[in-house]
Amino acid sequence: MKDHDLILSDLAREAEMNPGTMSSIINGNRTLSVDQLDRITQAMGYPVGYYYERYVSEYLAEANPNWRRMSPFIHNCAKLNKLDCIHDVVNLLMDKLGYSESLFELAEELFREGLYEAATILYENVAMSEKKQYSERLAICQYRLFQTRQGDNQEKNYEAAVQFEIYVDRLDEIEQLDALKDLANTYRSLRKWDKVELFAKALGDKAKIQYNMEQQRHPSKKENAKKPSFPLFAYWAFSHLLRDEVCEAHKDYEKALQHTYTYGDLSWVKETDEITMEWKRRYKEWAEANAYVNKLHAGEIGVLNDYVAFFSSRKEETLPGLDNVIEAANRFNLNVDHILNKFQTGILAMRDKHEGVGVYNKQFIIERYVHFIFELAVYYFNKNNFADGFTFLLSCLEKSTLVNNKSYIIKCVKLYESYLEYASFETKAAYRNLINKVDEDGA
Template sequence: MSPATTIRSEIINHLERFGHSFSSFGQASGINKGVISAILNNNPPKPISVRQIDLITKALGYDEGALYELFVEECFANEKPNGRRIGSFLIRCSELGKEDTIAQVLSRLMENLTYLTLVFSLAENLYTSGKTKESIIYYKCVAEHERYQHSERLAISQYRIFRASIGLDAEHNMEVTLQFVHYRKRLPENYQLDALFQIINTCYAMNKWDKTEHYADELILLSNIVIKNEKRKMLGKRPYEQLVTDRPLVTYYGYGYLVKGVVLEHGGRYKESMKYVSVYADLSWFEGLDENGHLSVERYRTWAIGNMYTLEILMGNVSVFPEYIQLLQDNPNEILPGLLTIMKSANTHGLSVNHILEKFKDVIQEYQSDDLLLKLSNGYMLSLNRLKCANLCYQIAIYQFGNKRYREAIRNIFQSITIYAIINKKGGVIDSISLFEKYRSYASQEELKEYDNLIKRGNNHENSNGFVNFSYQFK
């Protein structure tokens, strides 16, 4: 189509080419002949609706959305574009994935910033209906053109962009977190809770312990404030409207204390950590719990029991091993972090845990399988569990090297390198490669060849297929 082509010229050419009258074209398109006449002959011509452009496109024999670029001019034909019609058009473009057309319309709309409210509303409608990917172009438009840097609308847009940007790549997740974090306190409290939840996860995955602790403290403070506000609202004279959050409020409350305890545990401050574990061990006092809230309380109770055992084990108390192992067997979802705790303690205190490795050998083999690697690269498993899986393989490798089981150790270290690479955890890659280099002389020729291939794969696929670049590493 030439630049001079319009929707009306397309219709007229079609009528002349096929000898259509307004009546016959109306029948073919499903549009009343009077409307067809008004679209072509009125002065000014009758505006075309989004539904009508779709019907006309089909009647002309074109693919769905083929006339949308011409329809952009139709939308902006008047000095004051019709916001409702443009909104309907943009939603339709989103449904068809026509991002270039959306960008063209948004560019035209932003010549008058009063339409920013419309754009934000469209973004929210798409996001809340589950169309997260489609909403991001609108949120980015708001973020780029919002004049008031402390506006709630800007903060929510940045929050939505942040949530949509979190993926498998731990380094990338950290970058988008740092870009967003300055907006967190400008959000409404219900969004702040979830924002802190996500920020903590990202910092934890990158072993940014100071930041993790800082935001855990912030989540503890905020959740306590929100709880007090909710109680005050419940006792007030006005009808109580519960705060709407992505997760039950008790989940955020417990998570702040859980993460704080984990950070203290990582720093070897086990007695202090126990104080925080005791806070979320029993949250049954929480008011207004729904079914999900009760499930969350039960999960925290289970985690508290496990984490108390964890702290005892990390302090070298082997007497709790039988009870802890039984707990893991009764709660399969806790096996991964539980085994990681056991291996850390074994490596720290020089403990023998061969019997535990034997008991859970089938589970461990699943973490070592090629099938798991394929699943991980396709987004399988929560980000923190992917990290724990890599950490477990690394800790088992340390243990097996220490016990001179070199074949098993090397198999685990290759697995840790690969998983760390998939999630772009460069520190983990460095530690794993360093450990292998320490014991390189014990590797067979076949293992050395596999190791070289692993390194080459990392060098050849930087940031693609889930691998980081290893070129700066040992050769």
């Protein structure tokens, strides 16, 4: 006020506040809310949040915790990504008893808004305060932490899954369906097939029980029952789709086909609403795709053209489709240059775009892409096309390093050493740079 020659009413007007309220704040007779702090900060020409660190240390740390002031402050910090301030406030609150439930509810609110980093701080602290209790709240915290920790680093994805899986049974029966689905998907992207089988079977069993209970439930009670994210039969069908993939990975194509035909026939589902019909259509389509895949991997090369025609018109199936084709080409020594040429533009576009597509999450897409370009490198080496072979091998090594996939890093090193004599000076230099990067990252 002195610097800008303002009287109290001028500052109040700039901050869009009542002069009496402003007077009480300045004279220390009124507590300062975060909304009032934001208004005054902007009136002074500073961005919102400019004084948040001082607000914590000079005001909140000295006052008795007041949730009505703390809650909006944490929310604002979340939106401004002021995570250190959230840490400080939560530490103040966790020293006091009785704030665990409030922090949990706020964490759920932040999670729904997509403010995952801030929500994670709250979940971690609530989980820490309840770690000795066999509570559903603790299980939900661990589930949310598992969800927020899923990213590009596959080692960390694995660690998060292992940490969470012991809490699944503590969730309520409906929440367990999504949790089992998410766990199975993570292990699927890591090709941990024994884990996929374990959680897929549990998912199928629980979904079947819930579906039968839903059918027997009185119509008046169905409205109040907790609803899952997807129709109950879709979880059951997904468990068989996962087990289809497990059998395929173990080269048991006959058993894989049995699972394919199981989830492809959903004629027993009684509902006829729009959502149900859409899911039935999807599973019928996936069953058709995976029937092609299992027959192809089993050596029925005659289905190749039909399979390519199938995934050519379905964007989300292009990467899995090409991956299956190139894997079969390497196994049975097929020439699929004409197929690769057809999708040349799409293959190049895949290099930098790895977002989730349709039902495939980002982790699945990344892993499938890494597997695909490794198989492409093998394909070109088998054809003595060393230039393209090394191009895709180095691309695979680079991507594997970025996502910390040690299994593929080792595969790439072994493949490189097998064809080292054919590597150009430039290729050797590029390889050394990537290996140095692997060492730096500690992979």
